[in-house]
Amino acid sequence: MKKLSHFVLKPLWIMLWSLFILSNPALAHKASDSYLRLDVQGQQITGQWDIALRDIDFAMGLDSNGNGDITWGELRQRQSELSAWALARLTLARGGACSLGVEQLQVDEHTDGHYAVLQLRGQCPSASADLQLAYHLMFEVDALHRGLLRLNLDGSTQTAVLAPESATQNFKAQGGSRLAQFGQYLVEGIWHIWIGFDHILFLLSLLLPAVLVFQHPGWRAVAHFGQALREVLMVVTAFTAAHSITLTLAALRLVELPSRLVESTIALSVVLAAANNLKPVVAHRRWLMAFGFGLIHGFGFASVLADLGLPQGALVLSLLGFNLGVEVGQLAIVAAFLPLAFWLRHSAFYRRGVFVGGSALTLCLAAVWLVERAFNLKLL
Amino acid sequence: MKPPLPAAKHILRQARVIALCLATLALPLSAPAAPRTPSADAEVLERLPLRPGDTTAREFLQLRQALAKTPADADVANTLAQAYFDQAMAKGDPRYIGYAEAVITPFARTMTADLLLVRGQLRQYRHQFEAALDDFASALRLDPQLAQAHAWRGAIFLVQANYPAAQQSCQALLALERRALAGACNGLLLAYTGQLQAAQSSLQQALTESPAPESQLWLHTRLAEVAQWRGQTAQAEQHFKAALRTGLDDGYLLAAWSDFLLDQQRPAEVLALLASWESSDGLLLRLAEAETLLKLPVAARHVQAIADRFEAARLRGDVTHRAEEARFELRLRGNLQAALALAQANYTVQHEPRDARILLEAALAAKDPGAAQAAVHWLRSSGFQDPRLLVLAQALKPKTP
Numbered sequence: 001m002k003k004l005s006h007f008v009l010k011p012l013w014i015m016l017w018s019l020f021i022l023s024n025p026a027l028a029h030k031a032s033d034s035y036l037r038l039d040v041q042g043q044q045i046t047g048q049w050d051i052a053l054r055d056i057d058f059a060m061g062l063d064s065n066g067n068g069d070i071t072w073g074e075l076r077q078r079q080s081e082l083s084a085w086a087l088a089r090l091t092l093a094r095g096g097a098c099s100l101g102v103e104q105l106q107v108d109e110h111t112d113g114h115y116a117v118l119q120l121r122g123q124c125p126s127a128s129a130d131l132q133l134a135y136h137l138m139f140e141v142d143a144l145h146r147g148l149l150r151l152n153l154d155g156s157t158q159t160a161v162l163a164p165e166s167a168t169q170n171f172k173a174q175g176g177s178r179l180a181q182f183g184q185y186l187v188e189g190i191w192h193i194w195i196g197f198d199h200i201l202f203l204l205s206l207l208l209p210a211v212l213v214f215q216h217p218g219w220r221a222v223a224h225f226g227q228a229l230r231e232v233l234m235v236v237t238a239f240t241a242a243h244s245i246t247l248t249l250a251a252l253r254l255v256e257l258p259s260r261l262v263e264s265t266i267a268l269s270v271v272l273a274a275a276n277n278l279k280p281v282v283a284h285r286r287w288l289m290a291f292g293f294g295l296i297h298g299f300g301f302a303s304v305l306a307d308l309g310l311p312q313g314a315l316v317l318s319l320l321g322f323n324l325g326v327e328v329g330q331l332a333i334v335a336a337f338l339p340l341a342f343w344l345r346h347s348a349f350y351r352r353g354v355f356v357g358g359s360a361l362t363l364c365l366a367a368v369w370l371v372e373r374a375f376n377l378k379l380l
Numbered sequence: 381m382k383p384p385l386p387a388a389k390h391i392l393r394q395a396r397v398i399a400l401c402l403a404t405l406a407l408p409l410s411a412p413a414a415p416r417t418p419s420a421d422a423e424v425l426e427r428l429p430l431r432p433g434d435t436t437a438r439e440f441l442q443l444r445q446a447l448a449k450t451p452a453d454a455d456v457a458n459t460l461a462q463a464y465f466d467q468a469m470a471k472g473d474p475r476y477i478g479y480a481e482a483v484i485t486p487f488a489r490t491m492t493a494d495l496l497l498v499r500g501q502l503r504q505y506r507h508q509f510e511a512a513l514d515d516f517a518s519a520l521r522l523d524p525q526l527a528q529a530h531a532w533r534g535a536i537f538l539v540q541a542n543y544p545a546a547q548q549s550c551q552a553l554l555a556l557e558r559r560a561l562a563g564a565c566n567g568l569l570l571a572y573t574g575q576l577q578a579a580q581s582s583l584q585q586a587l588t589e590s591p592a593p594e595s596q597l598w599l600h601t602r603l604a605e606v607a608q609w610r611g612q613t614a615q616a617e618q619h620f621k622a623a624l625r626t627g628l629d630d631g632y633l634l635a636a637w638s639d640f641l642l643d644q645q646r647p648a649e650v651l652a653l654l655a656s657w658e659s660s661d662g663l664l665l666r667l668a669e670a671e672t673l674l675k676l677p678v679a680a681r682h683v684q685a686i687a688d689r690f691e692a693a694r695l696r697g698d699v700t701h702r703a704e705e706a707r708f709e710l711r712l713r714g715n716l717q718a719a720l721a722l723a724q725a726n727y728t729v730q731h732e733p734r735d736a737r738i739l740l741e742a743a744l745a746a747k748d749p750g751a752a753q754a755a756v757h758w759l760r761s762s763g764f765q766d767p768r769l770l771v772l773a774q775a776l777k778p779k780t781p
């Protein structure tokens with residue numbers, strides 16, 4: 001009896017032990033670091049600066065009620081003071097002093113606890129000069145503090161450890177490898193069509209019926225591959241032409257639309273395209289739909305490009321690169337989709353599962369987006 | 381080119397909407413760490429290491445206020461810096477080393493003997509041994525009676541395996557009639573040069589002469605190690621327990637006692653011992669070793685946590701953890717070549733028995749006897765007597781038919 005209880009108890013104890021550990025993720029003791037990520041594209045600066053709450057507390061006192069815990073409220077209330085404190089200890093210059101501001105305060109977790117995340121944005125006088133950086137955060141109270149910098153200067157990335165003895169650094173401007181810049185924006189374009197679910201779903205909703213023809217009262221499979229290819233080409237070309245026009249207009253700041261309107265209309269376009277598959281209204285000239293809504297999708301791409309920042313020196317080239325990237329990404333999707341759809345076009349799997357089921361799912365998704373974007377809600 | 385963060389967030393959000401449409405309950409995937417905006421003001425983000433009622437917190441606050449009032453007062457600065465250093469040693473929290481250094485920095489041109497003594501300690505903590513030796517030497521020029529400076533110099537010479545120089549430091553302590561410090565210094569010197577029995581009596585003598593709990597803790601820890609090298613397991617355990625009974629926090633003691641338990645195949649006791657010490661890298665390493673031996677699922681998570689921490693240290697250019705990193709690669713990740721390279725790099729700076737041990741173990745595991753030549757040479761020339769190390773060195777010898 002005694003033996004048995006001993007035998008049973010020990011594993012139980014060990015199990016409880018691991019539960020205890022799992023529920024208490026302990027944090028490391030580590031020397032103080034801040035993580036500074038800066039993207040300097042021409043005159044535009046964007047960045048993110050993660051500073052440990054413990055460090056902020058040590059330097060300027062965050063625990064206002066003195067209970068030993070730092071809450072989001074205590075941090076949030078000190079946002080402007082925190083921004084002033086941090087920004088006074090980071091200066092950037094590119095052909096003269098750059099402006100720098102905190103756009104948003106968030107939090108994140110690193111190995112040694114929670115950090116305040118300052119989303120930075122700024123502007124420099126020059127788009128092509130060398131970049132000077134001076135960093136003095138925490139040094140007056142913690143001589144072992146280090147700023148871990150990851151700088152993307154016009155497309156080339158470098159890292160540096162900023163210490164009291166290396167607080168001021170000069171970064172050489174690459175001086176415009178135009179080809180590298182073009183390539184960089186090309187990749188960005190490909191990447192953004194692939195992660196832009198709404199653009200992909202819109203395109204796919206229009207392409208799903210390309211291997212079918214609508215003849216009242218239902219859909220029939222096309223006879224020849226050429227028929228499907230022609231339909232796809234028309235849709236894709238119309239979509240491309242339309243969004244290229246508006247992307248260019250928006251990127252050059254010739255036309256500007258409020259982003260909520262743009263994003264909501266994009267969601268609406270997906271709803272309509274998917275609904276059209278379930279209950280066809282436009283059955284034959286889908287390229288018109290592609291063109292019409294393509295215009296609004298172009299504004300969507302432009303907002304992505306605005307976030308990236310366009311180098312003033314190579315504006316047209318970068319724009320061209322980005323747009324081409326979008327087309328390449330799009331063509332890759334088409335190339336994967338079309339042969340498969342053509343091959344499967346007679347099957348129930350395609351007709352009911354992919355075409356009807358996929359369209360219904362897309363409709364539902366896009367409807368959620370539409371409500372979210374139009375009413376500025378977060379349903380999830 | 382790395383996609384910017386908003387893109388990742390975008391994907392994540394879309395994935396969540398899809399999950400809603402499919403009416404699944406929740407995303408099985410855990411979200412990657414990304415900046416977020418907490419929804420409630422009351423959300424506790426961080427628990428500060430010093431709680432409000434803590435006497436240490438009050439002491440630091442008073443000293444900081446005093447220094448703010450008289451910023452040029454070297455004595456106040458020295459007291460605060462030393463208090464920070466002691467806190468770093470007790471809790472294994474290196475931020476206090478940085479705080480201490482910042483307190484001293486304004487006095488760079490007007491260093492007193494006491495400030496030099498603190499700066500030397502901070503430098504040795506960062507393994508800047510030559511700079512630390514210089515500071516202690518400068519302190520002694522200003523105040524030849526500063527016994528602690530001799531003690532620290534002795535300790536560094538022992539780490540560097542410079543035994544004649546260590547002996548001079550021990551003698552200087554004796555000349556100052558600091559018998560307890562001299563006994564401790566000599567005890568270690570004797571132990572590292574293989575005269576284990578004499579080392580025990582020297583340390584034991586020091587034990588009777590220094591009743592302060594801090595000294596008792598230190599001497600019992602060292603006596604435990606010497607007993608271990610002599611194979612006197614029961615005696616070693618008694619000394620460790622005596623050291624633990626002082627009730628003081630000490631990272632070194634916990635590490636040494638855990639290593640003893642791991643060597644004795646008693647990993648379950650390490651779990652209990654290090655329950656609240658995960659924040660210290662060195663102690664988490666021992667904890668993860670124990671968990672691995674017990675095949676606990678939590679081990680994998682701790683191994684990952686240690687890897688993350690070493691990576692974070694590497695990013696800031698910190699190489700003071702190489703001995704422990706070597707042990708981590710060898711015992712927990714099985715990266716034999718990485719372990720050997722780290723152990724070798726560590727051995728260029730530190731030559732204590734534990735440094736030799738990890739180098740010998742890593743060389744043996746990597747089947748590269750030549751890599752451990754420096755440690756084998758030290759074993760031979762010092763006469764150090766730990767049977768465990770001698771067995772390792774023997775195993776590394778080329779087999780002659």
